[in-house]
Amino acid sequence: MPKLxxxxxDHQVDGPADMPLLWAIRDLVGLTGTKFGCGQAxxxxxxxxxxxxxxxxxxxxxxxxxxxxITTVEGLGGxxxxxxxxxxxxxxxxxxxxxxxxxxxxxxALLTETPKPTDEDIDAALDGNLCRCATYHRIRAGVHxxxxxxxx
Amino acid sequence: MxxxxxxxxxxxxxxxxxxRGFLMTxxxxxGALIVGFGSSPVRAAGAGAAAAAAPExxxxxxxxxxxxxxxxxxxxxxxxxxxxNGLATLVNEELGADWSKITVEGATGDTKLYGNxxxxxxxxxxGGSSSITTSFDRxxxxxxxxxxxxxxAAAKEWNLPASEITxxxxxxxxxxxxxAGFGEMxxxxxxxxxxxxxxxxxxxxxxxxxxxxxxxYDSRAKTDGTHDFTIDVKLPGMLxxxxxxxxxxxxxxxxFDASKAKxxxxxxxxxxxxxxxxxxxxxxxxxxAARDAVAVTWDETKAETRxxxxxxxxxxKAVEQAPQAVARTQGDAAKALAGAAKTVEATFDxxxxxxxxxxxxxxxxxxxxxxxxxxxxxLQLPGLYQGMVAxxxxxxxxxxxxxxxxxxxxxGRRGTPDGDVIVEAVMIxxxxxxxxxxxxxxxxxxxxxxxxxxxAYVHKLTAGxxxxxxxxxxxxxxxGQSIVAGTPFQGLIQNxxxxxxxxxxxxxxxxxxxxxxxxxxxxxxxxxxxxxxxxSTHTAYATEAFLxxxxxxxxxxxxxxxxxxxxxxxRHAAVLKLAAEKAGWGKxxxxxxxxxxxxxxxxxxxxxxxxxxxxxxxxVKVHRVVAAVDCGTVVNPDTVKAQIEGGTGFGLGAMLxxxxxxxxxxxxxxxxxxxxxxxxxxxxxxxxVHIVPSTEPPTGVGEPGVPSIGPAVANAIRRATGKPITxxxxxxxxxx
Numbered sequence: 001m002p003k004l005x006x007x008x009x010d011h012q013v014d015g016p017a018d019m020p021l022l023w024a025i026r027d028l029v030g031l032t033g034t035k036f037g038c039g040q041a042x043x044x045x046x047x048x049x050x051x052x053x054x055x056x057x058x059x060x061x062x063x064x065x066x067x068x069x070i071t072t073v074e075g076l077g078g079x080x081x082x083x084x085x086x087x088x089x090x091x092x093x094x095x096x097x098x099x100x101x102x103x104x105x106x107x108x109a110l111l112t113e114t115p116k117p118t119d120e121d122i123d124a125a126l127d128g129n130l131c132r133c134a135t136y137h138r139i140r141a142g143v144h145x146x147x148x149x150x151x152x
Numbered sequence: 153m154x155x156x157x158x159x160x161x162x163x164x165x166x167x168x169x170x171x172r173g174f175l176m177t178x179x180x181x182x183g184a185l186i187v188g189f190g191s192s193p194v195r196a197a198g199a200g201a202a203a204a205a206a207p208e209x210x211x212x213x214x215x216x217x218x219x220x221x222x223x224x225x226x227x228x229x230x231x232x233x234x235x236x237n238g239l240a241t242l243v244n245e246e247l248g249a250d251w252s253k254i255t256v257e258g259a260t261g262d263t264k265l266y267g268n269x270x271x272x273x274x275x276x277x278x279g280g281s282s283s284i285t286t287s288f289d290r291x292x293x294x295x296x297x298x299x300x301x302x303x304x305a306a307a308k309e310w311n312l313p314a315s316e317i318t319x320x321x322x323x324x325x326x327x328x329x330x331x332a333g334f335g336e337m338x339x340x341x342x343x344x345x346x347x348x349x350x351x352x353x354x355x356x357x358x359x360x361x362x363x364x365x366x367x368x369y370d371s372r373a374k375t376d377g378t379h380d381f382t383i384d385v386k387l388p389g390m391l392x393x394x395x396x397x398x399x400x401x402x403x404x405x406x407x408f409d410a411s412k413a414k415x416x417x418x419x420x421x422x423x424x425x426x427x428x429x430x431x432x433x434x435x436x437x438x439x440x441a442a443r444d445a446v447a448v449t450w451d452e453t454k455a456e457t458r459x460x461x462x463x464x465x466x467x468x469k470a471v472e473q474a475p476q477a478v479a480r481t482q483g484d485a486a487k488a489l490a491g492a493a494k495t496v497e498a499t500f501d502x503x504x505x506x507x508x509x510x511x512x513x514x515x516x517x518x519x520x521x522x523x524x525x526x527x528x529x530x531l532q533l534p535g536l537y538q539g540m541v542a543x544x545x546x547x548x549x550x551x552x553x554x555x556x557x558x559x560x561x562x563x564g565r566r567g568t569p570d571g572d573v574i575v576e577a578v579m580i581x582x583x584x585x586x587x588x589x590x591x592x593x594x595x596x597x598x599x600x601x602x603x604x605x606x607x608a609y610v611h612k613l614t615a616g617x618x619x620x621x622x623x624x625x626x627x628x629x630x631x632g633q634s635i636v637a638g639t640p641f642q643g644l645i646q647n648x649x650x651x652x653x654x655x656x657x658x659x660x661x662x663x664x665x666x667x668x669x670x671x672x673x674x675x676x677x678x679x680x681x682x683x684x685x686x687x688s689t690h691t692a693y694a695t696e697a698f699l700x701x702x703x704x705x706x707x708x709x710x711x712x713x714x715x716x717x718x719x720x721x722x723r724h725a726a727v728l729k730l731a732a733e734k735a736g737w738g739k740x741x742x743x744x745x746x747x748x749x750x751x752x753x754x755x756x757x758x759x760x761x762x763x764x765x766x767x768x769x770x771x772v773k774v775h776r777v778v779a780a781v782d783c784g785t786v787v788n789p790d791t792v793k794a795q796i797e798g799g800t801g802f803g804l805g806a807m808l809x810x811x812x813x814x815x816x817x818x819x820x821x822x823x824x825x826x827x828x829x830x831x832x833x834x835x836x837x838x839x840x841v842h843i844v845p846s847t848e849p850p851t852g853v854g855e856p857g858v859p860s861i862g863p864a865v866a867n868a869i870r871r872a873t874g875k876p877i878t879x880x881x882x883x884x885x886x887x888x
Contacts (some may be wrong), residue, residue: 033377
């Protein structure tokens with residue numbers, strides 16, 4: 001039975017090694033903030049952090065995650081994450097909100113790696129995260145604003 | 153959608169539950185104040201409710217709990233566009249609750265309470281960007297009535313005049329000292345009769361309506377994963393089903409062999425439904441992993457087997473013939489064309505488009521021991537679905553309890569004439585003998601290939617110019633499928649014209665003396681549906697791109713030509729002028745930059761777009777977009793901006809690169825976001841939205857941001873390259 005370390009807690013999950021992490025997180029562990037959008041790593045709604053690195057959980061398999069620290073949107077913490085979530089709320093970035101767990105995960109990873117991203121950095125880092133409501137204009141503004149607040 | 157919808161929906165929608173789903177939970181909050189209108193407008197929940205029983209069904213718009221929490225019960229569905237927030241704003245403008253204690257839930261069950269007044273009131277539903285219009289008076293009155301009852305209760309308690317008691321931030325207060333939270337007075341207020349007259353605040357006294365600083369009540373939960381969608385519904389013992397749908401539209405199950413799949417771990421059953429084969433598992437992956445192990449043979453006798461190319465070839469043939477029906481005639485277009493000094497002609501191709509909302513379609517069904525059937529999902533037309541679900545289950549509609557979920561997008565896809573995925577959940581639950589609650593979750597491929605697209609169309613336009621370059625004649629022939637034919641909405645067809653096919657073309661605002669707009673409706677076996685902005689998704693493009701082409705032929709500035717033709721349409725002209733001014737229309741642009749503009753009215757809101765682009769190696773880059781909108785009185789200015797920003801991205805994405813095609817034999821070519829390609833952040837321009845101040849009645853913004861961005865970009869490209877874009881999407885149109 002694969003063991004998963006999710007948000008600092010170990011879970012023994014009853015699933016085959018080739019089960020996508022996404023479905024283990026949602027259906028076996030019961031954390032539903034991570035969303036299903038495409039199943040093919042094309043939309044980014046299922047983004048989680050593996051050892052801090054943004055990864056598509058729908059194309060990550062639970063047999064490959066021994067010793068890896070998995071963070072979902074529920075487990076986000078720290079200054080960068082709190083700032084991003086606060087900015088997202090202050091700017092009313094979300095519309096339907098379905099992709100926003102993934103957007104937030106990607107934005108937090110970007111700002112952790114690149115504290116002062118340019119528009120091009122943002123486009124490159126977040127191009128894999130689809131938003132069908134096209135909240136992109138505010139996502140971009142949100143990343144810049146979070147960077148500004150984090151620097152202050 | 154138009155008021156006519158009502159006549160044909162009403163029979164299906166008159167089914168009512170004896171008690172709505174939300175009341176079952178509301179009942180538990182004894183002592184809550186519940187406000188509604190009708191013959192029995194106010195009730196205390198629980199025992200008080202029964203005591204106050206009246207002929208009308210239990211009616212409610214607002215619940216105020218003892219802890220001061222205010223729940224607005226929304227007639228309107230929220231798929232992300234912010235209608236819940238809008239209704240909360242309307243209520244609280246009059247109520248004076250603590251904004252942080254307000255939440256909104258979907259309500260249904262009584263069309264007298266929740267019927268869409270923009271559609272005539274007899275049907276509950278969300279569409280045509282009508283949520284704020286239908287709710288503007290209704291929900292303000294509900295808020296005002298609740299406040300009056302609360303102040304009256306406090307007045308009695310304190311023995312002071314109600315007129316001297318204020319309600320602010322959830323606290324009732326008298327200048328002499330006494331104060332109480334809303335929750336403390338809720339039970340007492342619930343015992344009072346609703347006032348006969350309910351005065352509303354004057355426009356000058358509004359503090360929330362029109363307040364750009366008010367934030368959405370639901371943003372935080374959408375950033376931390378706590379906002380629940382249908383996919384997140386968890387019920388004890390719930391199973392998950394995935395579907396194998398027919399590979400062609402109209403095909404049905406011939407036979408299937410599920411022996412291998414049934415033997416797989418976690419698979420509970422594999423069942424046939426009228427909509428395809430369902431693999432039912434203990435969880436999503438168990439069902440998904442087994443799906444490929446099911447062998448199905450299909451009966452394709454009644455299937456649509458034409459490819460998109462074949463279908464479009466038929467449309468091109470038809471567009472050269474006289475239209476089947478005429479939607480608008482003025483003057484004598486044929487005669488004026490024959491006498492014109494110059495004629496301009498263009499034929500436009502529009503592909504099928506998928507809604508491709510981020511949350512793939514899903515629904516949950518549970519049969520209870522007491523015979524009630526609960527459904528959870530994106531219930532955009534709840535009354536209609538209630539009847540359909542009941543029919544599928546073979547039970548009385550009064551036994552259906554509807555839970556209206558907020559959804560991950562919609563764009564029209566969750567308002568279907570057959571309740572597709574909702575009914576499917578019930579069919580599956582029934583097929584397994586209702587032994588457990590079932591969630592059916594479509595994969596992206598199910599969603600993409602599941603039909604209900606924005607139909608493909610071909611348009612042909614001809615304009616006649618006199619020797620001074622004035623447009624003296626305009627003919628427009630639209631060929632495509634009817635969205636509403638053969639559905640409960642077919643009342644929208646009048647004299648052979650499906651209004652959803654011609655809206656935006658038949659009401660062209662430009663002063664052209666001789667005009668004819670015609671329609672030829674084609675029969676194709678691909679299920680169509682409204683797609684955000686409906687008819688205007690193609691009519692705005694055809695008319696505005698063509699007009700620019702005509703302006704070029706006449707040697708006229710596209711802005712000046714439009715303004716001259718819009719003398720009798722000041723609201724069109726005003727948004728156009730505002731957008732042009734803010735964008736710097738007519739000023740010198742940097743080398744390699746070009747601007748295009750377009751204006752369009754849809755759902756009684758007016759939007760103009762100016763797009764600034766550059767071309768590089770045959771690829772277009774949209775740098776900046778300036779939009780102006782007139783949607784009458786604005787309730788949530790920031791939501792208006794957000795919807796126009798989002799609508800701009802949605803419309804731009806379609807124009808640039810979205811198409812859904814049927815390949816040889818009629819199988820959909822696209823399956824996922826690698827082949828069906830909505831806009832990504834790297835292609836999103838900077839967007840500025842300007843709102844025209846207005847005291848006109850409020851109109852919607854969910855859809856009107858979509859239509860004019862495509863032609864604005866196309867018009868900029870034409871100025872850059874000299875070539876009109878007559879085939880969409882642009883990825884195809886630049887090649888042709």
